[in-house]
Amino acid sequence: MNFPKKMIALLALLPGLAFANEGGFPLDKAPERASLSSLQNGAKLFVNYCLNCHSASAMRYNRLKDLGLTEDQIKANLLFSGEKVGDMMTTALKPADAKAWFGAVPPDLSVIARAKASGAGTGGDYLYTYLRSFYKDDTRPTGWNNMVLPNVAMPHAMWQLQGVRTVKMVEEKDPHDHTKTVHKFGGYETVAPGVMSATEFDTATADLVGYLEWMAEPAQGTRKRLGVWVLLFLSLFSVLCWRLSASYWKEVK
Template sequence: MNLLKKLIAVLAFVPALALANEATFPLDHAPDRTKDLAALQNGAKLFVNYCLNCHSASAMRYNRLRDIGLSEDQIKNNLLFTSEKVGDLMKVAMPSKDAKDWFGAVPPDLSVIARAKASDAGTGGDWLYTYLRTFYKDDTRPTGWNNLVFPNVGMPHVMWELQGVRAAKFEEVKDPHEEGKTVHKFVGFEQVKPGKLNALDYDQAVADLVAYLEWMGEPAQNTRKRLGVWVLLFLGVFLVLAWRLSASYWKTIK
């Protein structure tokens, strides 16, 4: 019994350890664009151009992009590489060994990344939206980049040409939890080199990309939600009918 109690205590402590290892940077709310076909189409283009070079989406086929309003010709002409077909899975050509040598780890598959990153702090979309907007130049890192949401991340800032190069400014402040100790606090960004997009347009582009990643995690989610409303309405009507039928039946029994 004592062993069982100790085991339960350890298992209860594991989630706390996992949360302690997560970044505590506050997450920004991601705009909900999963029903906006234009945003999803732009997000798909950004995904293919900036993410699919290293990350696979092995649970998604190119022809599923017809669900967001793209024709097969548009997919072939704008989103496929030379040797790929519309029915192929979104896989990356880079060997896993090379990826591990270059980045220190194999880049994760992004098929359900938006769902995987959901937490008490926010949705997976919130995490991705903040993560993709908080890269900064850090010459101490092997890639030359760092991130506020995911400190010491092995991934470089692949969209830096759009956002430009930014430096993060930190200052030492007193630790509110421990007297006599200071902590490294983020106070803002400094634009070192402008990008192709201004800050607002870059945020819009990231919002489109995040919307696509959320949609890709469950392409049928909007259909499921619509069907769910109709099912609840049907059950509500059926409940009233069943209630009146039951009342009528028991009335005749008495």
């Protein structure tokens, strides 16, 4: 949790709330991130790289105490612009300014992990693949593009961590017409390395996505733990009812 705050616009302007589907770019499985240390790191990344332009208006800073952070830690590591611990996670970017500068208002990220779930994968899978699929494209206004969401309006906010990459396209025979060729994704090529290795960046992205999933449903862990005890109780109750029923009908016979 020692990343400096970056004034890099994270403008996830997702046209039409597009989802990855069976015919789109394949989604990678997002690693599970349930430990408090991972979620704390994800919260730090979220504040440093997302909250400059996006709000999370359904979340208060003090809810981060559920991740094991104290009020003093929240103040020291996650509050930078005079916010109070009880405030909502909002951005100083005015919607009118965002509309004028970028053509659209950056969406609220409170429940983005749930909103992005589709038949092709969970919302976490979508976000994990999306955040790791940026590449340099000088034809785009921001200079960046994305394999999951082509022609995305958002720049690569974490490029200093991951580095600068381009895509390699390969020619293949069109499976429907062998007289023609099609261009397919052939991998990424590193132009300039980032401050993190590929493995480190994947881990950091997984932490960020884990936090986004937690933020979309903070009570999810408690619900799952209670669910286990409820199922155990119902199982025990079913056995008791079964034996009681058998004993009752035995006397009737």
